[in-house]
Amino acid sequence: SSGINAEYGGDVIETDLLIGADGANSTVRKTLDVPVVSWMYDQQGIVCTLKSPCTDKADVAYQRFLTSGPIALLPLGEGLFSLVWSCKSAIANELMSLCDEEFIARANNALQKSAVVPPAVAAMETVSDYMGMLEYPPQTPLITEIEGPRAKFPLGFSNSARYIGPRTALLGDAAHRVHPLAGQGANIGFRGVQQLVKNIKNNPNKQLGDYKVLNSYESALQRQVTPMLCFIDGMQKLYSTSFDPIVAARSYGLGIVNQLPFLKNSILDQARG
DSSP states (O other): OOOEEEEEETTEESSSSSEOOOOOOOOHHHHHHHHHOOOEEEEEEEEEEOOOOOOSSOOOOOEETTTEEEEEEEEEEEEEEEEEEOOOHHHHHHHHHOOOHHHHHHHHHHHHHHOOOOHHHHHHHHHHHHOOOOOOOOOOOOEEEEEEEEEEEEEEEEEOOSSTTTHHHHHHHTTOOOGGGSHHHHHHHHHHHHHHHHHHTTTSSSSSTHHHHHHHHHHHHHHHHHOOOOOOOOOHHHHOOOOHHHHHHHHHHHHHHHHHHHHHHHHHHHHHH
């Protein structure tokens, strides 16, 4: 076949290569009948834009791990931050029902209130502080306003068995989906775009949509993203427990990573792609 037909808005379009970048519930992937490994986390992600009078930390991102899930502020500039608040579904529904003033108060409380530290964790922090391994995070900015509406969405994991089909390539959440705790969903999606473009450019004599080109894209991308998907899923499970020995071990482990530049930079390089 010289192309593939795709129906869009009632029209049938013929193209050499169809890109399925239509989200976690991808119609393109379902049409290809591609098997998917997936599960839900019983968490919802609340997103919105928040404003703070603090404008001197425009390049600093903040994340705090709570027992109900992580909360993160991503800088947008000029005192604006994008909020991603992951929490149990029941808590998310409650937060969405609050007025803006009550929601801001809960967000500030979640970001700034001192945590109740279990004895085992407190003892580990004392040792880490004595060894010079304990680094205190910067104070999170005080939130004063909400810019625009709030939204929530269910959180889950998925990874397609195949990233390609006949003259078709899956990208982004259509191919793989991760928890937002590491802020890597978009980065992993960009890796897919870069890899597909690279494989097409490296085969100028092949027709767009050529199976061998798409297969090389799939193989290369799966080697890159599968370890990251597993790592993020493992992190979600690690930070979902309140079992004191595990809480202490993960805190101590992060302290060690922070004190080993080669290991810390290696992790950061992997995240940046």
